[in-house]
Amino acid sequence: MELFRLHAYSVVPQRTIDETEAPVGGAVIVNAELRSVMDANMADARFDQQPLVDFDVDTETRTNETRDAIMTFAFGEPATAKAAAIELADRLSLAMDRRSTPCLFVPVVLRNGASCRVILWIFPREDALQLRQSAGAPTIEVLTDVFSQKSKHRKAARFEGRNLKTEFLQGRVLDHQANAVSRDFADFWVGRFLLCVLSMKDDAGTRLLAKTIRQTYDALESSQEREQMHSAVVAIRHSPQRRVSLYTFAERYLDGEPKAAFIKTVKHTQALSSPFNFNRDVFDETLQFRVFELERGIFVSSPLPEIGESVKITGAGENRRLTCQGRIVDEKLRTRHA
Amino acid sequence: MPEELIRAYREREPLLKSTAAMLQQELQEIFQTTEHIDRISCRAKILKSFLAKATDVANQPGYEDPLREIEDQIAGRVIVFFLSDIPDIREKVRKNFTPVEYRKRRPAKDEEFGYESEHLICVMPPHLQSDEWVARGDMPATFELQIRTIFMHAYAEPQHDMAYKAVAELPSEIRRELAWIAASAWGADQAYERFWVWYSRKYREAPEPNTAP
Numbered sequence: 145m146e147l148f149r150l151h152a153y154s155v156v157p158q159r160t161i162d163e164t165e166a167p168v169g170g171a172v173i174v175n176a177e178l179r180s181v182m183d184a185n186m187a188d189a190r191f192d193q194q195p196l197v198d199f200d201v202d203t204e205t206r207t208n209e210t211r212d213a214i215m216t217f218a219f220g221e222p223a224t225a226k227a228a229a230i231e232l233a234d235r236l237s238l239a240m241d242r243r244s245t246p247c248l249f250v251p252v253v254l255r256n257g258a259s260c261r262v263i264l265w266i267f268p269r270e271d272a273l274q275l276r277q278s279a280g281a282p283t284i285e286v287l288t289d290v291f292s293q294k295s296k297h298r299k300a301a302r303f304e305g306r307n308l309k310t311e312f313l314q315g316r317v318l319d320h321q322a323n324a325v326s327r328d329f330a331d332f333w334v335g336r337f338l339l340c341v342l343s344m345k346d347d348a349g350t351r352l353l354a355k356t357i358r359q360t361y362d363a364l365e366s367s368q369e370r371e372q373m374h375s376a377v378v379a380i381r382h383s384p385q386r387r388v389s390l391y392t393f394a395e396r397y398l399d400g401e402p403k404a405a406f407i408k409t410v411k412h413t414q415a416l417s418s419p420f421n422f423n424r425d426v427f428d429e430t431l432q433f434r435v436f437e438l439e440r441g442i443f444v445s446s447p448l449p450e451i452g453e454s455v456k457i458t459g460a461g462e463n464r465r466l467t468c469q470g471r472i473v474d475e476k477l478r479t480r481h482a
Numbered sequence: 483m484p485e486e487l488i489r490a491y492r493e494r495e496p497l498l499k500s501t502a503a504m505l506q507q508e509l510q511e512i513f514q515t516t517e518h519i520d521r522i523s524c525r526a527k528i529l530k531s532f533l534a535k536a537t538d539v540a541n542q543p544g545y546e547d548p549l550r551e552i553e554d555q556i557a558g559r560v561i562v563f564f565l566s567d568i569p570d571i572r573e574k575v576r577k578n579f580t581p582v583e584y585r586k587r588r589p590a591k592d593e594e595f596g597y598e599s600e601h602l603i604c605v606m607p608p609h610l611q612s613d614e615w616v617a618r619g620d621m622p623a624t625f626e627l628q629i630r631t632i633f634m635h636a637y638a639e640p641q642h643d644m645a646y647k648a649v650a651e652l653p654s655e656i657r658r659e660l661a662w663i664a665a666s667a668w669g670a671d672q673a674y675e676r677f678w679v680w681y682s683r684k685y686r687e688a689p690e691p692n693t694a695p
Contacts, residue, residue, distance in 0.1 A: 198605045203584035305623075310551045313582055313605050313623050341580060343608050348578045351511060352609050414616060415609035429515070 145254035145261055147182070149217070149225060150174050153233040153249045154289070155266070157240035167233035167249070170226060182252060185293055186263065191302045194316040195389075195419050196343035197334055201313070210235060210339045211303075211312055218253045218260040219307040236266065239337035245269050248291035261304040262312075266333075267291035268298060296320045299333045301340075314343060322387065322419070342420055344389075349420025353380075353390055354430035360406045367474060372402045378435060378445065381424055389419040436466055444468055484533065490549055491532050494621065497614055498526035502556045504610050505625065509558055512578050516570065518563040520632050527555045553603050554626040561635050565675045568600060571629050579604035582624060595664035597638055599630040633667040633674070 153169030172178070201208040213235070216228035233249050240247075250265040272290040276283045292298065300318040305311025317340070319333045334340050344352075361373045376397035380388070388396075394406050410416045428434055435445040444466060446455045455468045506524035513519050527535075532555065535541070536548035545551045560571050575581065583603035589596040603624050606615075615621050630638070641660060652660070 196608050198580035199582075200580070201582045203581050203602075206583055306547070306550075308546065308551060310553060310623055343580065343605065345578050345580070345607065347512075348508070348607055348609065355511075412609060412612050412616075414611045414613075418608040430511075 145256045147174055147179055147252065148255035148260070149251075149253040150178075150182070151217075151226070151229040151251050153229070154246065155233050155237045155240070155249045156246045157242055157244045158237045159239060159241040164234075164237065167230060167237060169233070169249075170229075171222070181293070182250075185265065185300075189300050189302075189318045191300075191316045191318070193417060194302075194318050195322070195417070196314055196414065197301075197317050197338065197340035198314050198343045199312070200339050200341045206309055208339050210337065214251075214262050214264070214303055215307060215312055217251055218262050232264070236337050239332055241332075244332065245297065258306050259304065260306075261302065264301045264338075266299045267293055268295050270295065301333075301338055315340070342418070344415075344418035344420040346421040346423045347426050349389075349418065350423040350426040351430045352415060353388070353393060353422070354427050356390060356406060356409050358431060359409045360402065363405055363409070364402060369400075369402045369405075371476070372398060372400075373406075374445070376402075377431065377433065378443075380422060381427065381435060383422075386421045387419055388422050389417055391416045392419070438466060484537065487533065487536060487548065488529065491529050494549070494618070495526060495529070497612070497618070497621070498555055501606075501610060501612065501615065502526045502558075504612075505556060505558055508578075508610065509560065512574055513560065513571070516574065518567045519571075520561040520563060522558065522560050524556065524558040527552070527557065549620055550622055553622060553624045555622050556606075556625040557628065558625065559628045559630070559635075562629070562631055563674070564678045565631060565671050566678065568629050568631070572600065572602070575602060575604070575627060575629070579607055579627075581605075595661050595668055597664070598634045598668070599628050599638065602627045602629070631671050631674075633670045637664045637667040 150172050151170060152172050153167040155167050156165065158164045174182075199208040199211040201211065210232070213228040213231045217225050217232065220228060229251050232251060236247075236249055246269045247266040248269070250267065252263045252265070254261040254263070268291065269288070270290055270292045272287045274285045274287050276285055297320070298318075299321075301315055302317075303312050303315035317334055317338070321332075322334065334342070357373060357377060361370055364370050364373065376393070379397050380393060390410050391407070394403050398406055407416065432449065433445065433447055434451060435443060437443055444455065446468070451457065454470050455466065457464055457466055459465050502524040506522060509522045509524065513522060532548070532552060535552055536545055562568060562571060572584075579602075581602045581604050583601075585601045587601055588598045603626055605624055606622070611621075
């Protein structure tokens with residue numbers, strides 16, 4: 145694709161500031177060296193493996209401020225494109241608070257006929273030292289307008305299509321902070337700036353996870369392998385890390401044959417890599433499995449159809465009691481529950 | 483263009499059909515425990531309908547790329563018993579898909595009766611995009627979902643391919659007959675809703691807590 149347009153703006157966090165400054169920057173002349181650097185960044189980002197996001201559009205008007213500005217930047221005349229880029233830089237500045245460092249915002253358009261690919265980058269500022277050898281003694285200069293291409297805090301987003309209402313609805317994001325414990329901080333790039341949501345909705349992803357676990361469990365033959373699946377179920381239900389994908393679930397909780405069988409069960413690559421926020425109620429409802437924690441560290445896990453049958457619940461509220469009866473077919477000694 | 487479009491659409495029909503089947507399965511799972519669902523169905527648009535829409539001169543501006551722009555190449559429908567079921571269904575759809583368009587279709591004037599339904603356009607979610615879907619790169623980004631009651635459907639479906647597409651040619655008396663069917667269906671929905679409100683108050687709502695000393 146032809147590199148058609150590239151702007152750069154210095155952006156400072158201004159979310160909690162009353163009197164804001166306009167971002168500084170504009171269109172940049174692209175030379176061979178810059179083109180090469182941007183190509184390398186695009187290759188490093190591995191966009192095809194990054195999470196899918198959807199623009200959260202107004203369903204009455206099919207508008208979204210960020211999407212509209214991105215499309216104007218891609219398809220507009222130079223003056224309107226510049227206004228759109230400034231609007232994006234302003235929006236970015238107002239989405240960032242002081243936990244973020246100032247950054248270089250670089251919106252790029254690549255063009256192929258009527259189709260455009262827009263990539264938005266932010267490269268965080270880093271303080272760097274520069275040695276200068278002058279006629280007298282060497283000096284060290286502190287550079288404050290240096291931006292890092294390799295920082296884990298850099299972020300990117302890619303959207304593409306033609307100038308049509310049915311295009312530019314879904315894209316991919318590079319965001320290493322997306323799994324941060326602070327949701328407010330984690331959501332700044334995707335939620336507050338891009339005005340996007342994860343393409344895999346929480347309920348859909350959780351249901352797919354539960355279905356895949358059930359299918360894998362049924363396909364496994366040994367009791368040890370099945371027990372690993374069971375432990376993984378208990379672990380994810382209690383994990384504080386809610387953001388998960390089917391792939392990260394397999395990486396975190398499974399090993400050996402169960403892991404391989406789980407990944408093989410997922411039919412589509414997109415389904416495997418798409419993150420979502422785990423929803424325990426949907427998980428339990430789909431898996432048809434319920435785990436009860438009793439007093440004194442006792443856990444009872446039961447398939448839902450057995451509740452009311454061999455697993456009896458009586459009483460109400462805080463006085464609910466559980467009784468269970470059945471023939472023991474296997475047992476394990478462990479240092480903890482899961 | 484039509485020959486090229488026909489060939490291109492025929493080529494993608496199997497993929498549209500298999501994706502529609504996946505969507506149907508997905509919707510059935512979403513609404514597995516939801517009450518008052520009469521039926522859930524999904525379909526891939528047939529070639530004839532696709533071509534009619536792609537070349538319809540009434541569409542202004544016309545489609546630049548109908549293979550990407552026609553959003554109901556895959557469409558689903560959820561039919562429910564009562565009017566008050568529709569918001570619950572819509573909410574569950576929003577929790578499982580990203581909608582980009584929502585239209586409550588109904589006649590423009592209060593004194594008119596005709597087609598009524600809710601239409602949502604949603605982005606195709608990642609888990610319904612097969613590897614073939616992704617690799618092609620020219621499949622639609624969205625699908626359509628309709629939500630309606632049995633009576634809305636009873637009015638709409640029998641005459642969909644007949645009267646809806648030739649409304650200007652219908653004799654006045656026939657148009658009045660169709661409006662009468664629509665009015666009857668609308669009235670039946672209102673009456674059924676009143677019945678449901680009465681029934682749920684009497685038999686389904688939790689009893690008042692006993693506050694007697």
